Amino acid sequence: MTAIPTQRPMTRLVILDRSVRVLFHPILMVSLYLLFAGHNQPGGGFVGGLVAGAALAMQFVAGGIDEVRRLSRFRPWTILGTGLLVSFLTASAPLFFGDAILTTTLFIREVPILGTVKTTSALLFDLGVYFLVVGLVLMIFEAFGDEPASHSPHPPSHEARR
């Protein structure tokens, strides 16, 4: 294993670590599947986001907040805000075409390999929800995920400067 870039010594369990590495990306794929399949089968942006959040939670359990931070170069609130923005832009987009707000549009396209793909603009709305939930989970890790001062081997003054 490579050097662990956390500030304080942290015990990492090899089995847990390896399992998380193996499972992380498949779970993310499942979450994306839930997002895209959601309109016709069980799933949707909210569940998809939560499952992605669960994948992040595994990373957190294995490597702490630094491991989670390393996953994305975007800050949690950027992801949260992007989600909110995407949803609201999708909601208000029909206005520019003379339709009422939140009107759903159906798109049917021939896509190579996949064949006929039927999507609705609601998918974009759901994508916003997905990002928002992922951002929410990341933000909660950001808020409460660092080591509490009383458990830290370092003096509290150092802890406060994290």
Place this chain on the structure above:
Amino acid sequence: MRALLVLHLVVGLGIVAFGTRLGRRALLLGAVPSAVTIGWLATQLGTLLDGGVITESLTWVPALGLSIDLRLDAFAALMVVLIAGIGLAVFVYGRSYFSVTTAAVGRLAGLLTLFAGSMLGVALADHLIVLYTCWELTSITSYLVIGNDHTSAKARAAALHALLITGGGGLAMLGGFMVLAQETGTYRLSEILAAAPSGRAVGIALVLVLLGVLTKSAQYPFHGWLAGAMAAPTPVSAYLHSATMVKAGVYLLARLAPVFAVVGFWRPALVTIGLGTMLGGGLRALRQTDLKLLLAFGTVSQLGLMTLLFGLGTPDAVTAGCVLLLAHGLFKAALFMVVGILDHQTGTRDIRELPALDRGWRPVIAVAVLSAASMAGLPALFGFIAKEAAYGAVIDAGLGGTWFVVGCLVAASAITTAYSIRFVWGAFYGPRLDSQRVSVSPHPRPPSLAFLGPALAVAVPTALLGLVPGVLDQTVTAAGRSLDSAAASVHLLVWHGINAALVLSASAILAGVALFVLRKPVDRLLRIGDRLPDGGDAYLGGLRLLNATADRITGLVQNGSLPIYTGVILLTAAFLPLAALLTDSPWPGWPEPAVDPANLLIAGVIIGSALAAAVIRRRLSAVIFLGVTGYGMSALFGIRGAPDLALTQVAIETLSTVMFVLVLRRLPDRFERRSAVSLRAPRVIIATAVASVVFVFAVVAAGNRVAEPVADEIVARAYPEGHGRNIVNVILVDFRALDTAGEITVLAAAAIGAVALARAGRRPPGQPSRPPTTTNLSDIEERP
């Protein structure tokens, strides 16, 4: 028109987002929407001058009758000319005014563009809700630009003052709009005006609307915020706080006056307020040493005159108001720009500190003298034409007390003349005391052509329109007629022959000159202006009261005890449904028990783990048992045929357990030692009460259905209309997507709140740890 608003929005937001990289070029980019607006308006000119109206409508929430109705008539076009024309000049001017180092010049340019768009919306809106939204957007952009220098407590306090006063007035106005819409059954301003409703409710609605108008247009006693707003950079003051935003109030007044001036209180109230503002503002202007404040109080005074004219509401007065609107916009913007040039080149705008200026400054002096003379109402300038029209309209209005009103008008004009002279004298020929301030440059360089150009461009029409006012005949006639179809066609002339208006003008000018010459002997008299109540104390008192009350209520409601919070929430949840249960809800009998083994097994697990969670003493174990009840619920959902719900519940349970653990790390391992019976009894009672009420309610509610369930319809329409086979998802993202939008907003707010709460005590290295405060009371109380 819609495209113009969107253009402003997109360019404005773009500049705000990327403005830091653009630097001063952002100002040129910000000028583009204004230039496009002017170009577009030019193509519509023919229609407008013939009395035509251009409308556009876009319904966005048909069920609520919400639509974006835009309407451009000749009067709105007059406002658009001011907004886009002066906007263009201000953007170009700002390029020279702001140095590269000005804090956040990009953001400022973006905000100005957004402001221009909102103001355009105010002028074009025909739907009252659109009007209200744009109206408040101008207040908000004004707040942001006044407080642009956020390191200055004074600027922040002034920004807040302006926002609270104009925003509060706007809220009152919204109430008035709603009453008007209820009375007439439409939110379209043009239809309301055509319906000309009357009655007590309409009277109350008008009072509310006028509160919005008077606060926005800085009328006594609400004018205090405008002086404070001078903390904004000068180009901003020239644009928002003289030429456009403060005119929004009189603009709406002008729209309403022809129809509602007959309402009993309208004329006496507005004429009184207008006269008071005119005189009070003028008197304050006469004693200022800060040139910018002088102009600000001058603006208050001129807005008073406009309130007076539009308040009279006769066809002549309304037309005169239109001329004054344009004239004031031109000369006041030029004068503000001159102050900005002086301030920028010399480092001061105080009459007592300004250094002597050399020959290179002559063009600046020319612009200032020209515009100030127009402000004073000297002949052969546009201001003179406007003032003549005003005198004529007041004399011909034929209302009671005409001569008193005319007397006040002459007095106010005399004061205007006097402070106009004071402006020119103070700026260029003043006392010239040697300034001790290091920042004042003793030999200021004259401004570059690019700097002076916009001021010149705004001042030239003042002179031209003063010489050949006839070119405006058609425009002013069309504008007047779009407000009041009875308005006569107007012929603006430089020389009307010797009539009452001319005599009044001449005497006002002479009196004004005398007032300036004799300023020292009458100084004591002029101090009346400073002693007039200015609403500032009421504002501060109100704020203090609000803070004190908020403190009290917070102390009462948020006492910090978690058991009490949860107790209150749970008891409310338990007892509110009781009202419904006890009235007209017969007991439907016990439901059919589901006895198949899977259900029983899961129910047993849920009940067992719930009991365990209640009695166990280790927090971690309690959380895990709580999670088990949740997983049990999702298993129930699963076998009852709701896979979507089950999936969501599993994900939620997993994540919330993880999050519980995160928080638990900061708490003691175990719950407190078993507490006394007196403490435990209430908890047991509350828990039992909640459980029983929820259970009984669920049984009774399910057995007492009175309306057809919507579920069937949703199922039937999910695929044809929502294009999805997963009904739950179709409901979430289509049928009830507005709810989802609301919920994700709440989630986002909660996430931001959680991070803020968790970080409250921490500070980055090097900064003293202190509790985070957004608004200090001391900030608010800094007198602008």
